[in-house]
Amino acid sequence: MGIITLDISAKSNEGPTSGIGSLTLEYNELYDFTLADFTTKTFPRYSDPEGDALSNVKIVTLPATGTLTLSGVAVTPGQNITKTSINAGNLRYQADPADLDGYDTSFTFSVSDVGSGTFSSTNPFTINVDEKVNEAPSEVGDGSATIDYGETLVFTKAMFTSSTTPPYSDPEGDSAFLLKITSLPTLGFIKLNGSNIVARTIITFENIDDGLLTYVPDNADTDGDLQGFTFQVADSGSGIFVS
Numbered sequence: 001m002g003i004i005t006l007d008i009s010a011k012s013n014e015g016p017t018s019g020i021g022s023l024t025l026e027y028n029e030l031y032d033f034t035l036a037d038f039t040t041k042t043f044p045r046y047s048d049p050e051g052d053a054l055s056n057v058k059i060v061t062l063p064a065t066g067t068l069t070l071s072g073v074a075v076t077p078g079q080n081i082t083k084t085s086i087n088a089g090n091l092r093y094q095a096d097p098a099d100l101d102g103y104d105t106s107f108t109f110s111v112s113d114v115g116s117g118t119f120s121s122t123n124p125f126t127i128n129v130d131e132k133v134n135e136a137p138s139e140v141g142d143g144s145a146t147i148d149y150g151e152t153l154v155f156t157k158a159m160f161t162s163s164t165t166p167p168y169s170d171p172e173g174d175s176a177f178l179l180k181i182t183s184l185p186t187l188g189f190i191k192l193n194g195s196n197i198v199a200r201t202i203i204t205f206e207n208i209d210d211g212l213l214t215y216v217p218d219n220a221d222t223d224g225d226l227q228g229f230t231f232q233v234a235d236s237g238s239g240i241f242v243s
Contacts, residue, residue, distance in 0.1 A: 015118030016048040018111045021125035027132035028097040032089040038111055042123070052115035057081045057091075060122050065105040066129070067094045095129045102131035134172055136240035140233045141166040145215075153215040157205050160233060174237035179203045179213075182243070185227040187218040 019042035025031055038057050039046035046054060058080050062068055068075040071090045075081075081091050096103070106126045110119040141164035147153045161168035161176050168176055180202050181190060189196045192203055193212045203213055217227075232241040 013052070013113075013116040014049040015116045016046060016052065016054065016111055016113040016120050017044075018042050018046045018120050018123055019044040020123050021109070022128070023093075023126070024128045024130070025093075025095050026130050027095065027100070027102070029095050029129070031093045031095075033086055033091040033093070034089075035083060035086050037125075038086070038109065046111060048113045048115070050113075050115050052113035053083075054111050055083055055114040055117065056112045056119075057083075057086065058110045058112070058119055060108040060110060063093070063105040063107045063127060065099065065103055066096045066127065068092070068107060069094070093127065095127075099129070100132040102129055104128050134174070134235075134237040135170075136238050137168060137170045137174075137176070137233055137235045137242045139166050139169050140164060140231075140242055141168075147215075147217065150217065150219055152217075154211050155208055155213040155215065157208050160205075160208075160231060168233060170235045170237070172235075172237050174235035176205055176233050177236035177239070178234040178241070179205060179208065180232040180234070180241055181229060182232055183230045185215070185229045187221050187227055189216045189218075190214070190229065191216060 018038065021037055021042045023031065023037070035054065039054055058078065059068065059075050061077055062075065069092050070079070070081060070085060075091075085091060104126065106124050108122045108124050110122050112119045140160070143159050143164045145153055145159060157176065160179055180200060181197060183199055184190060184197075191197065191214050192201065192207065207213060230243070232243045234241045
């Protein structure tokens with residue numbers, strides 16, 4: 001009786017599969033990739049026949065806009081990034097600060113597992129960067145003025161902008177557009193075109209440039225006094241008031 005011996009080889013460890021990745025970022029955002037960006041957040045998710053964990057990410061092609069770096073050095077096409085480097089936050093994407101209108105870009109990648117070391121097929125990773133939002137003024141400081149007894153003060157734009165400490169400033173360089181008087185002085189009156197204003201009145205700087213915003217002191221106060229009021233300024237771009 002003859003014997004046939006069957007030599008059956010062990011099952012080979014198979015490579016993983018992964019899906020499409022995506023991100024939405026703010027203007028000029030610096031983003032640190034996480035392992036989840038290439039595993040649980042892809043569609044479909046990372047999977048491996050043997051359940052092996054991800055080992056490396058290969059950046060196959062680079063994004064056309066923005067910069068992909070590893071430990072501060074620009075990534076090159078075909079470069080392998082280890083799981084350890086990604087977990088350390090060393091793989092980063094810097095959105096292009098020169099693009100104010102927002103954009104879509106992408107790079108392609110593949111992944112390998114710890115068991116087979118085989119890379120998956122190449123998948124896209126899309127990055128959507130939002131347009132720059134016009135910001136409120138950065139700073140508006142305190143102002144002051146000295147007037148003689150009985151004198152009417154005519155406010156100027158500079159009193160609320162360039163002559164304050166610190167002076168008015170805006171991230172986009174937008175000019176001051178609106179003034180809001182948030183509280184009134186205890187004595188005397190603030191008037192707009194001759195009429196007393198109330199707290200939270202909004203005045204355009206065009207009216208101020210025309211000399212229509214004034215302070216009329218209380219002539220019954222003959223001893224002199226310090227008076228004050230509070231205000232906010234909005235810029236022409238965002239229209240947001242900042243104190």
